[in-house]
Structures are given as C-alpha cells and as structure tokens.
Amino acid sequence: xxxxxxxxxxxxxxxxxATRRSIVATxxxxxxxxxxxxxxxVLASTGxxxxxxEWIAAKAREAVGxxxxxxxxxxxxxxxxxxxxxxxxxxxxxxSGKGGVGKSLVSGLLAVALRRQGHEVGILDADITxxxxxxxFGVSAPVAGNEEAILPVPTKSGIxxxxxxxxxxxxxxxxxxxxxxIARTITQFWEEVxxxxxxxxxxxxxxxxxxxxxxxxxxxxxxxxxxxxxxQELTAMVVRKAVKMxxxxxxxxxxxxxxxxxLYVPEIDKKIELFGKSRAEEMARSVGAPLLAQLPIDPNLxxxxxxxxxxxxxxxxxxxLAESISQLMEERHA
Amino acid sequence: xxxxxxxxxxxxxxxxxATRRSIVATxxxxxxxxxxxxxxxVLASTGxxxxxxEWIAAKAREAVGxxxxxxxxxxxxxxxxxxxxxxxxxxxxxxSGKGGVGKSLVSGLLAVALRRQGHEVGILDADITxxxxxxxFGVSAPVAGNEEAILPVPTKSGIxxxxxxxxxxxxxxxxxxxxxxIARTITQFWEEVxxxxxxxxxxxxxxxxxxxxxxxxxxxxxxxxxxxxxxQELTAMVVRKAVKMxxxxxxxxxxxxxxxxxLYVPEIDKKIELFGKSRAEEMARSVGAPLLAQLPIDPNLxxxxxxxxxxxxxxxxxxxLAESISQLMEERHA
Numbered sequence: 001x002x003x004x005x006x007x008x009x010x011x012x013x014x015x016x017x018a019t020r021r022s023i024v025a026t027x028x029x030x031x032x033x034x035x036x037x038x039x040x041x042v043l044a045s046t047g048x049x050x051x052x053x054e055w056i057a058a059k060a061r062e063a064v065g066x067x068x069x070x071x072x073x074x075x076x077x078x079x080x081x082x083x084x085x086x087x088x089x090x091x092x093x094x095x096s097g098k099g100g101v102g103k104s105l106v107s108g109l110l111a112v113a114l115r116r117q118g119h120e121v122g123i124l125d126a127d128i129t130x131x132x133x134x135x136x137f138g139v140s141a142p143v144a145g146n147e148e149a150i151l152p153v154p155t156k157s158g159i160x161x162x163x164x165x166x167x168x169x170x171x172x173x174x175x176x177x178x179x180x181x182i183a184r185t186i187t188q189f190w191e192e193v194x195x196x197x198x199x200x201x202x203x204x205x206x207x208x209x210x211x212x213x214x215x216x217x218x219x220x221x222x223x224x225x226x227x228x229x230x231x232q233e234l235t236a237m238v239v240r241k242a243v244k245m246x247x248x249x250x251x252x253x254x255x256x257x258x259x260x261x262x263l264y265v266p267e268i269d270k271k272i273e274l275f276g277k278s279r280a281e282e283m284a285r286s287v288g289a290p291l292l293a294q295l296p297i298d299p300n301l302x303x304x305x306x307x308x309x310x311x312x313x314x315x316x317x318x319x320x321l322a323e324s325i326s327q328l329m330e331e332r333h334a
Numbered sequence: 335x336x337x338x339x340x341x342x343x344x345x346x347x348x349x350x351x352a353t354r355r356s357i358v359a360t361x362x363x364x365x366x367x368x369x370x371x372x373x374x375x376v377l378a379s380t381g382x383x384x385x386x387x388e389w390i391a392a393k394a395r396e397a398v399g400x401x402x403x404x405x406x407x408x409x410x411x412x413x414x415x416x417x418x419x420x421x422x423x424x425x426x427x428x429x430s431g432k433g434g435v436g437k438s439l440v441s442g443l444l445a446v447a448l449r450r451q452g453h454e455v456g457i458l459d460a461d462i463t464x465x466x467x468x469x470x471f472g473v474s475a476p477v478a479g480n481e482e483a484i485l486p487v488p489t490k491s492g493i494x495x496x497x498x499x500x501x502x503x504x505x506x507x508x509x510x511x512x513x514x515x516i517a518r519t520i521t522q523f524w525e526e527v528x529x530x531x532x533x534x535x536x537x538x539x540x541x542x543x544x545x546x547x548x549x550x551x552x553x554x555x556x557x558x559x560x561x562x563x564x565x566q567e568l569t570a571m572v573v574r575k576a577v578k579m580x581x582x583x584x585x586x587x588x589x590x591x592x593x594x595x596x597l598y599v600p601e602i603d604k605k606i607e608l609f610g611k612s613r614a615e616e617m618a619r620s621v622g623a624p625l626l627a628q629l630p631i632d633p634n635l636x637x638x639x640x641x642x643x644x645x646x647x648x649x650x651x652x653x654x655l656a657e658s659i660s661q662l663m664e665e666r667h668a
Contacts, residue, residue, distance in 0.1 A: 244507060
C-alpha cells in the first residue's frame with residue numbers, strides 16, 4: 001500500500017483546470033486517509049465549478065491509480081472559504097501616494113524577480129479604478145470560479161494575478177464606484193480568491209491615501225511596504241504623505257525604489273536626469289529604509305509592458321531586486 | 335454727487351486683505367445706494383475676519399471720500415454664503431483616469447495660459463490625497479477666512495488657488511480619509527470658498543473613477559472636460575475608462591492633450607519617443623474631441639514646477655493652449 005506522502009506527491013500532478021497549478025499547490029487537498037480498505041481524500045470545492053470537480057476527481061483517480069497497491073480512491077468534496085485555504089508567506093504592498101510613478105511597474109518587476117528565484121508569487125491588483133497589471137502581463141478574462149471563490153489567472157511564467165480588469169466585460173470599462181464598494185472589492189480579492197500556497201503576494205496599491213490603501217493596511221496582514229518615487233520634488237512631497245500614512249498605521253517600510261532615475265542615451269553615452277537630480281539616498285535616509293533599486297527610464301521596458309511581455313525583461317535590476325527582497329524577508333524572520 | 339458707477343469704480347481699488355483682488359472682483363460688494371443724504375453700501379462679510387472687515391471699511395471710506403461731493407459713506411456688513419457670491423464663467427475639469435500622466439501640470443499650464451490672456455482664473459485642486467498645485471505655483475498657507483468661508487490663495491500672477499495642502503499643518507501630512515469625507519471636502523471647496531468673479535475655474539481631478547471625480551461631475555456645473563494621456567498603451571487603456579465615465583455622466587469632453595509625447599535631445603537634434611509612438615490623433619478621434627496640444631518632456635518645465643515657478647514657463651505651447659481653449663468656449667456659447 002502507498003503511503004500518505006506518496007499519494008500527496010501523486011496528487012501534485014493533478015492541475016486545477018484553467019490554471020497552471022496543482023490541487024496541492026492551491027491547498028485544495030484537505031485530508032488524505034490511507035486505510036486497508038483504500039484511500040479517502042477530502043478536497044475543497046472552493047472555486048471549482050461542477051465540471052472542474054468531476055475533471056479533478058477523474059484525474060486524481062488516474063494519478064493515484066498508478067501507485068502500487070492502490071486499487072480505489074474515494075474523493076469527497078467539501079465547501080471551504082478561500083481565506084481558510086490561503087497560506088501566504090509574505091504580503092508586500094507597493095505604495096507611492098503619487099500616481100504614475102511606476103508603482104504597477106515595480107509591482108510587476110518584483111513579482112517577476114521573485115518568480116525567477118523559484119518562489120510562488122501572486123499579484124493582487126488593488127488599483128480598482130486604474131488597473132494596469134493584466135495588460136502588463138498579457139493576461140485576460142475569463143476568470144474561473146464558483147459561488148464560493150474565484151481563481152487567479154496565471155501569467156506565462158506562473159504568477160497568479162487578480163485584478164478588476166479580469167472581471168469587467170471590456171478592459172476599457174470604467175469602475176465608477178464610491179469608496180466603500182472599492183474597499184469591499186479589495187477585501188474580496190483577499191478573502192474570496194483562491195491564492196493557495198504563495199511565498200509572496202504583491203499588492204499593487206492605487207495612488208493616494210484614501211479608501212483603497214486604507215483598506216489594504218487595515219485588512220491584509222502586510223509584512224512590508226515598498227515605497228516607489230521619482231526624482232521630482234513634487235512627487236517626493238506626495239510620496240512623503242504615503243510614508244506618513246504607513247507610519248501612522250504602524251506598517252514596516254522595508255525599502256524604497258526610485259523609478260525614472262535617468263534616461264541613458266546610447267548615441268551620446270550620457271545619462272540624462274530628466275526629472276531632476278536623484279533624491280534616492282535622501283529619501284531612503286528620511287524613510288529609514290534601504291534603497292532597493294534605482295530604475296532608469298527604459299523605452300524597451302515600456303514597450304514590453306504595453307505588449308504584455310514584462311516577463312521577458314532581462315535588465316540586471318531584476319536580479320538585484322529579487323536578492324534584496326528575499327534577503328530582507330529572511331532577516332525579518334530570523 | 336458721484337454716480338453709483340463712480341463709487342463702484344472707486345471700490346475696485348479696495349483690496350481684500352491677504353489677496354490680490356478687490357472687494358468688487360470678489361463680489362463682496364452687494365449693494366450701493368446713492369441718496370442726497372450720502373452713500374450706503376452693503377458688503378458681504380463672507381470669509382472676512384473682524385480685522386479684515388474693519389480694514390476694508392476704512393479703505394472704502396478713503397476711496398469713496400476722494401470722489402467729488404461724497405461726504406459720508408455708510409458701510410453695512412451682511413452674512414452671505416460663498417456659493418451665492420461666486421460667479422464662474424466656465425468650470426473646466428482636467429481628467430485622466432491614470433495617475434502621473436501630468437494632469438496637474440496641464441491644469442497649471444491651462445491656468446497660466448488663460449491668465450496671460452487676461453482672464454480671471456482659479457484652480458480648485460480636487461486631488462485631496464495627492465495635491466500638487468500649491469507646490470507648482472509656490473503658494474502656501476495660511477489661508478484667510480471666517481466661519482462662513484475661506485479665501486483662495488493667489489499665485490504670483492494672480493491665479494486663485496484652493497487645495498487641501500493649504501489647510502494642512504505640513505504639506506507632507508497624509509490625508510487618510512475615506513471617500514465620503516474626501517467628497518465633502520471637494521464640495522466645500524466649491525461652496526465655501528470665496529472664488530468671486532472668475533472667467534475660468536480649472537478643477538484638477540485626482541486619478542481614477544471613484545469618489546472624487548464622481549463628486550465633481552455630480553455637484554459642480556462642469557462646462558467641459560479636458561482629457562490628459564501619455565503615449566503608453568497602458569495609460570491609454572486606463573484613460574479610456576475616464577472617457578467612458580465622462581460619457582456616462584453626459585459631460586462634454588472639449589479636448590484631449592497628450593503629455594510626455596517625446597523628449598528633445600539637443601545634442602543629437604533628435605526627438606526620442608520615450609513612451610512609444612504618439613497616439614494623439616487616434617485618441618482624439620476615438621474620443622471625438624480636438625487634440626489641444628502635444629507636450630514634450632521638458633526637464634526645464636519639471637524644474638520650474640519643483641521650484642514653484644510654473645508661471646515663468648515660456649514654451650510656445652502656452653500660447654497655443656490658451657487660444658484653443660478660449661476659442662472652444664466661445665464657440666460653445668455662440
């Protein structure tokens with residue numbers, strides 16, 4: 001007879017339809033009991049339509065059936081709330097206060113960087129009125145799910161994404177909602193999306209210090225905040241508001257990232273500081289957090305984002321970002 | 335005995351303390367009655383502390399006393415709501431949906447342009463959580479006023495500004511408010527600020543399609559909306575949401591402006607399209623509104639904004655902008 005571990009290993013090969021992840025990685029496997037009489041497995045039905053439940057049961061039977069000595073597996077589905085299934089290592093919120101400084105870009109690059117290191121990564125796009133993440137990664141609707149929960153949409157490299165734009169009939173549609181409804185949507189993205197097992201969930205916050213960032217800080221177990229800014233003093237002023245908000249709510253700022261630091265013009269081999277002199281060191285000092293990166297303006301990166309191919313970006317900054325972040329998170333845990 | 339017109343003309347010389355405008359331009363002069371017995375004037379006390387009321391009364395007496403045949407003027411103060419005093423020709427909302435595309439910059443440039451044409455211009459900074467206007471114009475607190483109303487702060491060239499940053503103890507302070515409170519603040523900026531007589535009030539909207547833009551569209555008598563975008567397709571997608579919102583609320587879009595169209599590098603006499611190929615014509619066509627301007631990335635303009643000297647900018651775009659807008663508004667009135 002196979003052991004429980006062997007059975008769970010074999011269930012690792014059973015993918016959830018419309019995703020790139022197994023029923024084990026999504027935490028859908030709740031119990032596995034091995035007795036002389038056979039194998040009994042309890043799966044959560046969270047986010048699974050009737051078709052998907054039957055498909056998974058059939059594939060699970062096939063997978064387990066390949067093990068020596070297993071003749072039968074009994075599969076039972078039970079309802080469970082997504083939030084009871086989700087196990088997320090670190091929730092990192094990317095914040096800037098000011099719009100258009102590249103917060104979504106940094107969220108995307110962070111996710112790509114951590115994913116390349118082999119981590120399980122998700123992105124919760126909390127920018128309900130100006131969501132950019134799906135376009136950047138080239139992912140689109142439809143979203144699978146049932147009345148209990150919905151499933152994130154995987155990117156090409158297997159990053160799990162949830163964004164309001166995946167739920168709208170057209171990505172151009174406006175979400176003309178008052179704050180409380182927006183706040184509720186973000187809460188739902190946390191509680192009613194089957195994230196499963198993640199090492200990192202990156203939360204792309206909207207600009208400002210109003211409802212949306214407030215909700216995220218109050219309701220999500222934030223491990224750390226990454227602050228994004230640009231060299232313009234005007235931006236720095238608004239970003240300091242976001243920093244004050246994080247401090248008031250006692251959330252740790254784990255690092256700062258300067259975006260649009262400079263433009264490199266190869267024809268004259270010159271860096272042009274388009275938005276003024278870098279304030280990176282100054283900002284890091286005033287926030288009391290390390291400077292994680294200075295990102296140049298890179299037309300190639302802008303193009304990749306427009307094409308939905310941010311995952312193809314190979315700037316060296318990606319490697320450095322991932323190293324800094326995972327080192328930081330280890331230190332915080334040590 | 336002087337005529338009523340002569341008396342009002344002389345009151346034009348009486349400035350409201352802490353502003354650059356007269357009691358006539360601010361609509362504080364409510365009634366002027368000339369009789370054989372003397373002159374009786376009714377002024378609104380709106381926004382005037384006791385000191386200011388006395389100062390104005392003394393200066394009015396001086397001014398009128400210089401007229402031939404006027405021996406006495408009786409000045410009476412009456413309470414009045416600011417919204418009953420304000421007479422605004424056109425309310426133009428600058429909108430983008432997406433943050434950081436330069437909406438505040440366009441609001442500022444529009445105001446500067448219209449002011450240079452000799453119009454009376456105000457800016458209502460509706461971006462409560464990320465206000466940029468005061469910094470751009472180098473204006474700061476304190477704001478004068480009384481329990482009825484507050485006075486906008488004038489810029490160097492006499493543009494009237496109201497922004498949450500003028501009311502905060504420090505400009506770095508975060509406004510950590512839920513939507514309804516933010517909406518109420520914007521309504522107050524419209525109803526409880528003594529704008530007086532304005533030809534144009536430019537409303538700098540926050541990004542997104544949530545509470546703040548919703549409130550402005552519902553509660554302010556918008557004459558037209560100017561849409562700002564940048565060449566990135568990602569931006570265009572979010573901006574189209576704002577366009578849809580404006581259309582749903584049946585507000586006329588009077589024009590579109592492309593910001594960050596290109597960077598001119600003098601060393602190689604080349605325009606670099608940093609954020610991809612211009613989509614200006616395409617956007618104008620899809621919105622069904624004229625393209626008012628294509629603004630380059632101009633490090634000089636960025637520096638002027640950081641220094642609070644946007645009014646010193648002399649790019650040719652300023653002239654073109656003012657001409658297009660005032661022509662458009664005349665056509666709408668004809």
